[in-house]
Structure formats: structure tokens, C-alpha cells
Amino acid sequence: MKPKADSTIRSLGRYALWIITILGLLFLYLPIIVLVIYSFNDSRTNAVWRGFTLKWYESLLAGFNVGSEEIGSEIIWQAFSNSMIVGIISTLLATIMGTAIAIALERFRFRGRSLLEGILFLPIIIPDITMGVALLVFFSLIFQLIETLTGAYLVFGLPTIIIGHVAFNISFVAVTVRGRIAELDPSIEEAALDLGANEWRVFWRITFPLIFPAVLSGALLAFTLSLDDFVITFFTSGVGSTTLPLFVYGLVKKPVPPTINAISTLMLLASLLLVLGSMTLQNQDNRQ
Amino acid sequence: MIARQKPQHQAVSTLENRKRLNLAFLLFPGTLWLLLFFLIPLLIVVLYSFFERGTYGGVLWEFTLEHYQRLQNDVYWELLARSVGLALLTTAICLLMGYPMAFFIATRDTRWRNTLLLLIIIPFWTNFLVRTYAWIILLRQEGVINVVLQQLNLIDEPLNLVFTPFAVIIGLIYGYLPFMILPLYATIERFNFALVEAAQDLGASDIKTFFRIVLPLTKRGIIAGSLLVFIPAVGAFITPDILGGAKGLMIGNVIQDQFLRARNTPFGSVLSILMMAVILVPVWFYFRVAEDE
Structure with a gap:
């Protein structure tokens, strides 16, 4: 009885x-x-399929109306280039600082190490x-202080966004890169040091090439998170x-035309390329 | 011998100094950045919660507890309960969906496993705002789900799906399901299935084996996944903002409203601290459990 009941449960499971x-x-x-299908749908209301069109993508270049408000293509380009500036600068800074922290955590023993990890x-x-x-709150306070002390009037903008993005991305890069450094045999670096190479040379000639795939995939993650971020921005x-x-x-x-589907589809495509790039890197890394 | 020892000692200490210098060089920029632009801002939030409200979102430097006293109003406890309740429900459903999915993926052969994992990871990398917006297309009155249901004659009137707590829960599950699956997968993949055979050789049934062996041994993944879903779900802002109808459905919306619209920075700070407290309890619990093992 029992084995039979068991095998029924097993196949059900x-x-x-x-x-x-x-x-x-x-x-x-x-x-x-x-979302992707509707970005090609020839219907303003999105409800039913009315045939294939590229006009929502064209409206990205030509501009479109939201109610009575006109949105020109230059506004979209501005948003796009702002995203790129923020993404690239914050990724660069976060990758450098995050990688440095990852090396410090893996290769050195120091006081406050577990605090830093936390x-x-x-x-x-x-x-x-x-x-x-x-x-x-922080920037408002700092800007107010600067204004009272020096009279200079600072406002929120790309620099504040970049600072915020770097602040969360350092952690993501450090965690990604650290895993890779932990797998490296430190004796290779020690051997090079014993042979008289200085730390700087050892880093660029030995450590960096070995951890490069992880650094790059950390950077890709940081770039994606930066492009993705809404709340902190x-x-x-x-x-x-x-x-x-x-x-x-x-x-x-707002009551928007399906142009929003077209932008969204392009953003999805960009993230897809980034994730596939990162996966390829990791696979290459594993094969080595 | 004695003559040689001295320079060697010196060499060691210069090496030590060099090492210290290298360490400082590596640590300084990142740590300073985190201190300046992460920890100090959080401390300012805590500080602001004790000061009088000023104009234009600022504070007057006069100590007060009035913002904490406002918490005596039940409205805020209901808000907190609602946020935690929605987050817990999201976590539970993600666990019920995610565990079988993670189990399925972990028990495939390598090629299948990698493909399935990639399929789970892709949504994690794609734009959260865009993915949340996509649900509006599905859920709204003239949206896909209503049109399909009407054409199948299952409903006469379109259902009110979007801008409801139901839509928010769907959006939260959708947004955080990968966070549940990935840690679960990692633990199940490491699980030693010989234990299952051993238990069954000893006469345990499948159900008993699962609840007595598999489930307890994959506890870590369950806890980690649940935390990774629960924490962002409690603090969710985009999902309730876009898919929720009523303003102030979850604490994240009210915090945003206090800072940007009501311009009441001190009270917004109090609510942020309350939210952090709710989140730190399970995190603290997790680290206790992790330490015990």
C-alpha cells in the first residue's frame, strides 16, 4: 500500500x-x-491588436503630445543623455572604490574590518x-550651510544624483569583486612581491588581470542599477x-500614447544586453 | 648574528608601514564616501526627528518630542500594520511560488539549470519602473486581462483591478520573486540528496522526508530569501505609488509625501526611523540565527 501511495505523491509532486x-x-x-507587443500595436488605447506599426518609435524622434502638453524629442534626448552621464560617471567611481575596498577586505586584516563589512x-x-x-536632507543642510558661510547658492542636479548612485553602487561592486578575489591564491601575488615587484606593479600585472572579469561584471551591475534607479534619483x-x-x-x-511602451521596450532591450554581457563574462571567467 | 638582526627588524617594520599605507590607500576613498554620503545622512535623519519643524522642509534647532508624540495617533500604526501586512503576504506568496521553482531548477541538469537561472535573473536586471508600469497595461479597465475575460464571456463588466491593494500585491510579488528564488536555489543546489535516499531506506515517506529533512536543511535559503523580499516590500514606494489607488497605502508613500509635499522633514524622519526599526528586527534575528549555526 505504502509504496504505491508514495509513488502517486511523487509523480503528483x-x-x-x-x-x-x-x-x-x-x-x-x-x-x-x-509591453513589447503593444509598443508595435497600431492603437492608441492599447486594448486590442490593430496591426503592426513603428509609429510609436518614430514619435520618440518626432516628439508627441500628452494631453495638451507637447513633448519634443529634445526632452527625451536630454533624459537619455542625463541617464548616460550619471550611469557612466557613477559606475567608474563606484567600480574603483568598490574594487579597492574588496581588495582591502580580502587581503588585509585590520581593526574595524567586520564593522566595514556590516x-x-x-x-x-x-x-x-x-x-x-x-x-x-543631507544635501539641503549642506547647501544651506554653504550658502550662509560663502554665499554660494548650490542646487540639486546631476552631481547630487551621481553622488547618491556611487554611494549605493560601491557596495554592489565590492560584493561582486570580493567573491572573485577570495578564489585567488594569494601566493601568486606574494611570489611576485618576493621577486622584487612593487605592489603597484603586482596589482596591474597580476591581480587586476585575474579579477578583471569580476570587476567588469561588477561595473555592468553598477551601470544597470544606476540606469534602473528611480527612487534615489x-x-x-x-x-x-x-x-x-x-x-x-x-x-x-498621465493619459499617454503608446510612445511610453516604445521607450520602455528600448530600456528593456538595453538591460537585456547588459545582463547577457555580464553572464558571458562570468561564463568565460568560470571556464578559465 | 646580533648585528644582522637589527636591520632585518627594521626591514620588517618598513614593510609593515608600507602595508599600512597600501591599506589606507585602498580603504580611504570608498569608506569616506560611504561615511559622508550614506552614514552621516542617515544620522541627520535621526537628528532631525528631534527638532522643531522649520520652513521649506528645514528644521528649527529647538529640541522637541512632538513628532514622536504624533505616533500616538492610530492612523500611523494602521499604516505600519498595513505595510508590514502587505509585505508579509508578499513574502509568503513568493515563498510558496519560489520554493517549488527553485527546487525544480536545482534538480535539472546543468544546461537546463543555467538557462532557467538566466530566465530568473533577467527580470532582476530589467528596469523596475518599466516592469511595474507593464502591469497597468494588463490590469486596467480596457487592459489585456479584462478584454480577454470579456471576450471569453466570463465577465460582463470590466473588473476593477488596477489601483487596488490587489494590484499592489501582484506588483510586489512580481518585483521581488527573483530575490526569493535565487538564495533558495543556492541552498537547494548544495543540498545532499543522498540524505533523502537514506531517509527513505529507513522507511520515511516522501512527505515526511520533505518536512523532516529537506525543509529544515534548506532553512537558510528560506530565511535569506524571505528577508530579501520582506525588506524592500516594507519600504516599497514605486509599486504602491503606480499600482495602488489610495494615496498613503504604504509607509513609503507617506514618507515621500511628508518630505516632498507636506514638507514636514522631522515627521518624515520619524516615519523613516519607524520603518527602519521594523526592518532591523528580522535582520537582527537573521544574524542571530546565522551565528548559532
């Missing part, structure tokens, strides 16, 4: 695993797929909104520093 996984993946991808985890687990409001941006997510957010709440 097996089917259930299949079904739940398929449904789960469908749940994860259905909204994305629908602090490094905070930006990863803390909700974005906490970090956003903290930066808002929302609290640290000012006039003229609208990034793509802020731009899309401004549209979401």
Missing part, C-alpha cells in the same frame, strides 16, 4: 513542480512580453526610500536633471 515553474515564469514574463551591506538591504530621503534630482526613469515616471501617471 513532479507535475506540480513543472506546472508551478511554468506558471511562475509566465508570471515573470507576461507583462514584459505584452556598513557595506547596509546600502544593499536598506530600502531605497530611506537612502533617498537621507540624501535629500527622485530625491536627489533638480531642475534639468531628469533621467530616463524620472521621465517615464512623469508619463506613467
